[in-house]
Amino acid sequence: MIERPSARYGQQRLTRRQRRLLAGGLTVLVLVAGIVVAVVAFGRFDNPAEGELSGYRLLDDQTVEVTISxxxxxxxxxVVCIVRARAIDGSETGRREVLIGPSTQKTVQVTAAVRSRKPPVVGDVYGCGTDVPAYLVAP
Known part of the structure; x- marks a missing residue:
């Protein structure tokens, strides 16, 4: 390759080999970044506790009893699970946190009553997690 003065001819382009190395390096960098993002996302979305609605019962115009597994x-x-009451329009009208203490079984069934601001039509479980607030832990 002939060296030409950059003041007169402008900056020289990368050689074919340099372009391949640059493209390969960028490809490897993007793959590594994708793997890191996937590992972090898997760690965040891996939930060690899962709640599933087993049933609900309307007790009166202000209370629904929710049973979850x-x-x-x-x-x-x-673990702590959030159960809620919902109105006919689908809005959440009541919510309660339920503490599920240590057990010998992997799956337990819990029933909790939830007070509602409007007449409830359904009860459901919002979710469960292992970050138990201090106010739920028994002294």
Missing amino acids: VTRSDPAEP
Whole structure:
């Protein structure tokens, strides 16, 4: 390759080999970044506790009784689940946090009454997690 003065001819382009190395390096960088994002996302979305609605019963115009099945990867660890009441329009009209203490079984069934601001038509489980607030832990 002939060296030409950059002041007169402008900056020289990359050689074919340099372009291939640059493209290969960028490809590897993008793949590594994708793997890192996937590993972090998997760690965040891997929920060690899962709640599933088993049933609900309307007690009166302000209360629904919600029964959930809670499955944990570690039954010795306490979890908290949020159960809620919903009105006819689908809006959440009541909510309650339920502490599920340590157990010997992976799956336990829990029933909780939820007070509602409007007449409830359904009860459901919003979700469960292992971040138990301090105010739910028994002294």
